[in-house]
Amino acid sequence: MTTKLENWAARVRAGDVRAISRAVSAIENRTSEAEALLGLLFPHTGRAWRVGVTGAPGTGKSTLVDRLAAHYRSEKKSVGIIAVDPSSPFTGGAILGDRVRMQGHAGDEGIFIRSMATRGYLGGLAQSTGDATLLLDAAGKDMILVETVGVGQGEIEIVRLADCTIVVLVPGMGDDVQSLKAGLMEIADIFVVNKSDREGAGRFQEQLGAILQIVPDRDGWKPPVVRTIATENQGVGELARQIALFREHVNKSADRPARELAYWKEWLLRLVETRLVERVLGNRASAAEFETLAAEVAARKKDPYAAVSEILSRGGA
């Protein structure tokens, strides 16, 4: 006999949009049903290639991701897009934005677009995003594009779960380099200079070159810089080519099994942390209590160990 959950999993695997969509919502809300579903789907994952795209607001990431998705669709590859906004963990995601974006791909069953937010604490969003990529992987998507809204520690956590990370920069944003935040050199497998027809693009490219000279290769890969004008669909094919080159590079890397193991160890550790922390801070009341306790500690009215003991005892963990 097929259970309701098995039926749901089968529909996800068949690429049913409503079943996938409902599963993303369950992941967002971190229900136990979501984990049971993902448990059923997990053996069918590991086939998709996950591309993380990050960069400051205003760099044209969404347009670039849309164009890249269209490029993959033209190659008959199925695509999943997850747009993540870690800066507003308590909102419900940009549903309106999703609808507008979906219109560009109206009637195309081979593409799935969804914004994600989380109601839990920030660390939970990286977890939920990872869960959603597993879901889309099991749903048979060939390419999964994970796009973050801004650049910060939270975003870096999220894109680190991708197979390939793209950092999008843009010349001429005020001080030119406000769009370049530290920490990005470490995570970028590919740099994109979008809006590369803008004034100051030459100087910007020069500055970026100076930085890249100084960044050591990682496992024999030197992050390339791809110039694009996403709005005019320029450079998108070259970006797809570089993504494919990086995928080849990773696939033939000798230390791939070790990297896989390290990846899952980190994932498991995070999942342990997320589950435990959510158990004790996972609702609005305990979040408010946490804020109050932190203020008391900052004022040295209470010591941090006593504060944490209070948190843990009330959380029932």
Next chain:
Amino acid sequence: MTTKLENWAARVRAGDVRAISRAVSAIENRTSEAEALLGLLFPHTGRAWRVGVTGAPGTGKSTLVDRLAAHYRSEKKSVGIIAVDPSSPFTGGAILGDRVRMQGHAGDEGIFIRSMATRGYLGGLAQSTGDATLLLDAAGKDMILVETVGVGQGEIEIVRLADCTIVVLVPGMGDDVQSLKAGLMEIADIFVVNKSDREGAGRFQEQLGAILQIVPDRDGWKPPVVRTIATENQGVGELARQIALFREHVNKSADRPARELAYWKEWLLRLVETRLVERVLGNRASAAEFETLAAEVAARKKDPYAAVSEILSRGGA
């Protein structure tokens, strides 16, 4: 009536070296006694200035820290030094190294030097280091220098708990820039180019300048570059001056209360995580089990959610 613990706390506050040393060991072993002691000491903290010093092995960090300590001693400031080695969390710390280093300050009661390691998981070391700085703060040390052995995510976690972070670089190490790792630009309040009489120092300074041009100010502070030759005690006074300037800058910053609150929120969240994760992974047997489970997940023999449920149920959390 004074309890044994209150007596211990009183001796720490009086600067008794043996009492402090015993407390660091208790912190390393993460005993419940350590937390109770720190709870008693916490109201007497907040006076010291914590300087984190990081950089690749071979940059001469230890010598620099020693010279800086000697400089502060000449100004009649008391000093605590904590040397942290996150790369070997399961060893007992470089006790021999401590003895050698202590000889340079023999008979000086105003300085305390101690290496730290941890027997728990990596995140626990940042916690233990933070606890040790609180301890030395309560013990009346004016300046606390926290020195890490290498540069990696673990080290960054550790120095982020300092009030001021110094990144030590050195020119001419093989490829010149192997010593410069990404992620450092984000955390450095002050850069030191040590061994600045080496060949290639000019070119190195140029490269560093190119990077710093591109890094945006943080709260109106542009990280200065100080040239030192620690072995010859050159530039150490200038480094101390820049540390003092940064301290002034922080003290007059308008958003200081908000930063303090954010600092303690992060500390509490980490403490919650550390306690919970240690509860489930805190011994050799469960660490080995974790490794096995991760390998099973990587091979897709087990899904991550089931693996984590196993971990949590066995941990009794």
